[in-house]
Amino acid sequence: MEAISLQATGRSRRRLLVNRGAEILAIVAALLAVTVLAIVVGSVFARAFHSLTWDFFTKGPVIFGQTGGGISPAIVGTAMLVLIAMAISVPTGVLAAIFVSEFAPKKVGAQVRLWLDVLNGFPSIVIGIFVFVLAVKTKVPFLDIGHHQSAWAGGFALSIIMLPLVSRTTMEVLTLVPNSLREASYALGVSKWRTVLSVVLPSAIGGIVTGTTLAVARAAGETAPLLFTCSFASQFVTWDPSQPVSTIPFTIFSYSESPDPSLHGQAWAAAFVLIAFVLVTSLTARLLLDRSRRKLGQVQ
Amino acid sequence: MGKLRGVEVTAPPVTGLRRTRHALDRIGDRTLYVVTALAGFLSVLVVAAIIWQVVKGSWPAIKQFGISFVWNQTWNPVTSVFGAREYVLGTLITAFGAMLIAAPLSIAIGLFLSELAPPAIRGPIGSLVDMLAAVPSVVIGLWGIYVLIPFTFHDIEPWLHDWFGFTGIFGTPTTAGVFPAMLVLAIMATPITSSICRELFINVPRELEEAAIGLGATRWEMVKGVVVPNVKGGVVAGIVLGLGRALGEAIAVTQVIGNGTPLQLNIFKPGVTLASNLANQYSGAVSNLQVSALIYLGLILLVITFLANLVAQRIVLRFELQRTGGN
Numbered sequence: 056m057e058a059i060s061l062q063a064t065g066r067s068r069r070r071l072l073v074n075r076g077a078e079i080l081a082i083v084a085a086l087l088a089v090t091v092l093a094i095v096v097g098s099v100f101a102r103a104f105h106s107l108t109w110d111f112f113t114k115g116p117v118i119f120g121q122t123g124g125g126i127s128p129a130i131v132g133t134a135m136l137v138l139i140a141m142a143i144s145v146p147t148g149v150l151a152a153i154f155v156s157e158f159a160p161k162k163v164g165a166q167v168r169l170w171l172d173v174l175n176g177f178p179s180i181v182i183g184i185f186v187f188v189l190a191v192k193t194k195v196p197f198l199d200i201g202h203h204q205s206a207w208a209g210g211f212a213l214s215i216i217m218l219p220l221v222s223r224t225t226m227e228v229l230t231l232v233p234n235s236l237r238e239a240s241y242a243l244g245v246s247k248w249r250t251v252l253s254v255v256l257p258s259a260i261g262g263i264v265t266g267t268t269l270a271v272a273r274a275a276g277e278t279a280p281l282l283f284t285c286s287f288a289s290q291f292v293t294w295d296p297s298q299p300v301s302t303i304p305f306t307i308f309s310y311s312e313s314p315d316p317s318l319h320g321q322a323w324a325a326a327f328v329l330i331a332f333v334l335v336t337s338l339t340a341r342l343l344l345d346r347s348r349r350k351l352g353q354v355q
Numbered sequence: 356m357g358k359l360r361g362v363e364v365t366a367p368p369v370t371g372l373r374r375t376r377h378a379l380d381r382i383g384d385r386t387l388y389v390v391t392a393l394a395g396f397l398s399v400l401v402v403a404a405i406i407w408q409v410v411k412g413s414w415p416a417i418k419q420f421g422i423s424f425v426w427n428q429t430w431n432p433v434t435s436v437f438g439a440r441e442y443v444l445g446t447l448i449t450a451f452g453a454m455l456i457a458a459p460l461s462i463a464i465g466l467f468l469s470e471l472a473p474p475a476i477r478g479p480i481g482s483l484v485d486m487l488a489a490v491p492s493v494v495i496g497l498w499g500i501y502v503l504i505p506f507t508f509h510d511i512e513p514w515l516h517d518w519f520g521f522t523g524i525f526g527t528p529t530t531a532g533v534f535p536a537m538l539v540l541a542i543m544a545t546p547i548t549s550s551i552c553r554e555l556f557i558n559v560p561r562e563l564e565e566a567a568i569g570l571g572a573t574r575w576e577m578v579k580g581v582v583v584p585n586v587k588g589g590v591v592a593g594i595v596l597g598l599g600r601a602l603g604e605a606i607a608v609t610q611v612i613g614n615g616t617p618l619q620l621n622i623f624k625p626g627v628t629l630a631s632n633l634a635n636q637y638s639g640a641v642s643n644l645q646v647s648a649l650i651y652l653g654l655i656l657l658v659i660t661f662l663a664n665l666v667a668q669r670i671v672l673r674f675e676l677q678r679t680g681g682n
Binding site (some may be wrong): 078081085088092096146150151154218223234275283293326334 | 371379383387392398401404405408409411461464480482484485486490492497545546573575576599600602603606613634635657661664665667
């Protein structure tokens with residue numbers, strides 16, 4: 056009796072080979088992306104290592120040519136800008152999200168959502184130009200800012216970067232809050248505004264915190280909006296928001312193009328601080344978001 | 356007291372509750388509505404305000420040079436003659452070049468994560484690819500200068516030059532240039548496009564995929580014949596969104612592109628883009644007209660990315676509507 060071969064031949068064999076080739080390409084593509092991330096993070100860690108001293112966090116920059124010194128003014132400055140940006144974008148973003156999910160007619164809500172997405176797609180340098188024309192080049196009436204760069208201007212620019220991120224995440228979580236919760240509250244005779252503030256918002260708080268954290272991670276690393284709004288800073292720690300402050304991303308940017316090689320080490324160390332902050336915050340935020348999504352999913 | 360389906364009905368008068376509901380709750384409801392509506396309106400208004408202020412800032416240059424600014428080549432601060440052609444072309448070339456690399460890569464990653472990867476590694480790998488988007492652009496740029504450029508200069512560019520040098524596109528290797536800028540932009544656009552592709556592919560109805568497999572198709576034939584055609588528009592939108600990111604990136608590009616004009620056929624040579632030029636010259640502008648011309652560059656960038664985003668968002672919205680049945 057002749058043995059029947061189970062080996063594919065001819066046309067089937069070719070189809071299987073093509074299939075295998077495509078699968079391998081897809082795996083290689085995914086590996087490539089992960090490898091690039093590993094190389095970026097790895098080279099930052101490796102090159103930052105010898106510059107990460109106690110002085111680096113507590114001292115200001117030194118005069119050109121000297122070694123040592125640190126980025127304490129930039130750490131303070133970035134913290135200040137992020138706080139200003141949060142103070143503007145979080146209330147606006149959360150309220151806008153409440154409007155879309157609780158009050159607005161479907162069509163109006165869709166429009167707000169669309170324009171927030173468009174805003175999210177604007178190049179960040181254009182947002183810097185916007186604030187430059189609005190509040191740096193000209194004087195702002197009533198407020199004591201304008202005509203020069205300031206932490207206010209930089210923080211405002213970052214708040215525009217954060218707004219769509221905060222608002223869209225909050226919207227997404229608010230729509231996950233089950234209607235049965237709202238109806239239970241109405242059935243108890245509670246009015247709409249108290250339902251929103253004491254039932255809907257508290258159950259979505261996890262998502263709001265996550266959205267804010269992700270937005271902070273993004274804003275803390277932005278350089279482009281600060282070039283025109285908050286870049287000519289002093290070398291000392293400043294707490295005055297009406298003056299331009301030094302920031303971590305801008306420090307990396309200017310050190311990276313500096314002719315002084317000792318500053319390159321500082322740039323890597325600053326990049327380490329930034330990347331560690333960004334990766335840790337966005338990783339925790341993502342985990343939190345998954346958890347609060349699951350929690351809301353279970354109520355339904 | 357009132358009429359219900361034409362029948363007069365009487366009810367005992369409500370006491371107690373009525374007044375409190377009317378006083379505080381009506382004010383509360385109204386206040387919350389007005390405050391939130393205002394915030395929603397403000398968010399939309401920001402978009403209009405950005406466009407208005409950027410037009411306002413570039414107005415002197417618009418008046419001086421008109422629309423021909425967009426295709427005039429000269430950029431000369433000494434004679435105060437400005438034109439954007441080099442920057443517009445540079446922007447389009449780097450961004451499209453980046454997407455030539457990023458688009459196939461993103462689709463492949465999307466397919467890997469939706470069709471191929473075992474569930475256990477699907478989540479972690481997806482998160483890692485998303486993490487790539489979280490790395491600040493200035494860090495990518497720093498890495499580009501000191502790690503990527505030496506690598507492309509010593510290893511990739513000579514190889515490309517040896518094999519494809521005859522085309523003229525891959526000329527003599529140079530350190531900073533358009534090619535590393537394309538690579539950096541591809542790194543930044545890939546997470547955006549691939550995460551959209553993954554979502555789209557995952558949501559292709561399971562029955563369609565199983566039908567293809569049931570008819571004897573291989574996995575690749577199923578992807579080619581069923582999965583991708585089903586969400587073609589969405590994939591295009593994802594690529595356009597990635598392109599929007601690549602068009603608008605300023606910092607990382609200015610760090611690696613070398614900031615040189617004129618544009619050359621050899622992509623290893625330095626170039627310049629709208630955004631990179633803004634990031635490079637933010638402090639160097641001497642005259643008001645030059646500042647205004649720089650802002651005009653920003654306006655062109657804004658218009659390009661605005662159109663790209665609007666188109667992409669509309670397509671994405673249509674897909675979402677399709678998926679959720681209009682809800």
